[in-house]
Amino acid sequence: MSDSTVPDEASTSEKLSIESTKVALKQRASGSQDNNETPNKKEREEHSRVVAAHYNHLEEKGLEERYNSPIFYMRNFNNWVKSVLIQEYTDKIRDKDYGRRIRVLDICCGKGGDLSKWQKARVDRVIFADIAEVSVQQCKKRYEDLQRRCGRLFTAEFIAADCTKDTLRDKYTDPSINFDLVSCQFGFHYCFESLAQARRMLSNISECLKPDGHFFGTLPDAYEIVSRAQKSPDWSFGNRIFNIKLLFDPKDGYPIFGGKYDFNLEGVVNCPEFLVNFDVLEKLALEYGLELVYKARFSDFFKDHSGKYKQLLQRIKCFESYPAPPGQKLMGEESEYEHAKLFLESKDKIDHDRIGTMSQCEWEVATIYMAFAFKKFKGTMDANGKTVYKKPATISK
Numbered sequence: 001m002s003d004s005t006v007p008d009e010a011s012t013s014e015k016l017s018i019e020s021t022k023v024a025l026k027q028r029a030s031g032s033q034d035n036n037e038t039p040n041k042k043e044r045e046e047h048s049r050v051v052a053a054h055y056n057h058l059e060e061k062g063l064e065e066r067y068n069s070p071i072f073y074m075r076n077f078n079n080w081v082k083s084v085l086i087q088e089y090t091d092k093i094r095d096k097d098y099g100r101r102i103r104v105l106d107i108c109c110g111k112g113g114d115l116s117k118w119q120k121a122r123v124d125r126v127i128f129a130d131i132a133e134v135s136v137q138q139c140k141k142r143y144e145d146l147q148r149r150c151g152r153l154f155t156a157e158f159i160a161a162d163c164t165k166d167t168l169r170d171k172y173t174d175p176s177i178n179f180d181l182v183s184c185q186f187g188f189h190y191c192f193e194s195l196a197q198a199r200r201m202l203s204n205i206s207e208c209l210k211p212d213g214h215f216f217g218t219l220p221d222a223y224e225i226v227s228r229a230q231k232s233p234d235w236s237f238g239n240r241i242f243n244i245k246l247l248f249d250p251k252d253g254y255p256i257f258g259g260k261y262d263f264n265l266e267g268v269v270n271c272p273e274f275l276v277n278f279d280v281l282e283k284l285a286l287e288y289g290l291e292l293v294y295k296a297r298f299s300d301f302f303k304d305h306s307g308k309y310k311q312l313l314q315r316i317k318c319f320e321s322y323p324a325p326p327g328q329k330l331m332g333e334e335s336e337y338e339h340a341k342l343f344l345e346s347k348d349k350i351d352h353d354r355i356g357t358m359s360q361c362e363w364e365v366a367t368i369y370m371a372f373a374f375k376k377f378k379g380t381m382d383a384n385g386k387t388v389y390k391k392p393a394t395i396s397k
């Protein structure tokens, strides 16, 4: 197997619907930023508890269970995206200043799914923070195990905190720490429950980030979710491995904050999440000195990076072989591999008797997500000694 292919991009009608969704979301975004549809304080506390309890109770899966999971390849693909982001943004630092000590905040770190990625990127210090206490303990334990196994490892700190409500700086051992990078993987959308929570999250992200430092991450793409949901009478969509249902009626408009939906993914996530209106995020981030420098749906991210990071795609098994090798079974039904079949039929059989791919069902979940990166610019002090950020005319990526 020498090559890979994935199911087709959104059809033109889907793209049009994404465009009209953008317009709808933009129209809402030009109104007031917070609104009376956002959940009240009691509901917000309830959500935080539900989210923390959900992640605290997620069991760690053994290797065999992970291998047999119907989202095995999609999870590996998600890890590929995270690895590429980490590699790209640590490389940017080293391209400018090779010997620099790299300090990182991994916000919404979970059980430390990115520990070994930080190790491979040879960073020097990582602060891990998450609302779910049990996950933070597991993250610390995994760090200690890794340290025993590999000897030299970055130094670390572990903080259990609601990053949308608490001030993280108050909890650092050294509150004067400056980060080169802040990473938020698959967790930022929880702060879009309310304007106040989005602000606190952005403040935590930006406060200790150095000028020229990057904040990057991954999150569900609201435009993608809304455009797919719009096609169904009950605002839900999915397939055999996932289901998303909007928990508000879009006929009444899209709330900018508190746009709640349920995301049910084979034992991985099943708690309320919130749509992130990216136009609003982009504007709000500027107030915290963060300018958007990169944004791509996962399908485009794959196109942008699969050439440079092809070996990594193969090493961490992001794709299965189609047709299945003798004695092995495909992850999905044969009908979920039409794209791979067509690809092979269109190629010279001598070069391509087998292709690396993902089932249509897994790809439909993978392409819900997007990757993004912001760059911090310098602020100035106002008369009250408060740092204010004014967007520079140009910013290099």
Ligand SMILES: C[S@@+](CC[C@H](N)C(=O)[O-])C[C@H]1O[C@@H](n2cnc3c(N)ncnc32)[C@H](O)[C@@H]1O
Binding pocket: 048, 051, 052, 055, 107, 108, 109, 110, 111, 112, 113, 114, 129, 130, 131, 132, 135, 161, 162, 163, 164, 165, 184, 185, 186, 187, 190, 269
């Ligand atoms: C899908 S997991 C991602 C974990 C990790 N970043 C990864 O990529 O493996 C989302 C994480 O966000 C965390 N989270 C949700 N709301 C949070 C909040 N308000 N403050 C801090 N962490 C939060 C959850 O506890 C969970 O660990």
